[in-house]
Amino acid sequence: xxxxxxxxxxxxxxxxxxxLQEKLExxxxxxxxxxxxxxxxxxxxxxxxxYTMRLNVNIHKGNTIRAEAxxxxxxxxxxxxxxxxxxxxxxxxTQVNANK
Numbered sequence: 001x002x003x004x005x006x007x008x009x010x011x012x013x014x015x016x017x018x019x020l021q022e023k024l025e026x027x028x029x030x031x032x033x034x035x036x037x038x039x040x041x042x043x044x045x046x047x048x049x050x051y052t053m054r055l056n057v058n059i060h061k062g063n064t065i066r067a068e069a070x071x072x073x074x075x076x077x078x079x080x081x082x083x084x085x086x087x088x089x090x091x092x093x094t095q096v097n098a099n100k
Contacts, residue, residue: 010051027057035059038058050072050077051070052070067088
């Protein structure tokens with residue numbers, strides 16, 4: 001599995017790697033049209049004491065879906081962002097199945 005993680009205005013957090021990798025592997029397994037090569041960005045906003053996670057997922061035919069979530073801790077931002085991506089992927093899967 002290939003993915004790129006960018007940490008902006010913060011240090012790398014090793015505790016989030018296992019959670020993130022598990023969730024990204026699930027995306028690849030559950031949705032056959034998802035292509036390998038995720039782009040992840042974590043940003044720490046010192047003034048608001050919040051974290052933002054941005055996730056880009058490549059899907060069939062060169063298309064990309066994107067989600068962003070902000071929370072007061074890194075785990076919540078990650079979970080919220082993954083849920084947004086899952087909602088979009090479920091919608092696409094429904095559309096693909098309906099067009100068969």
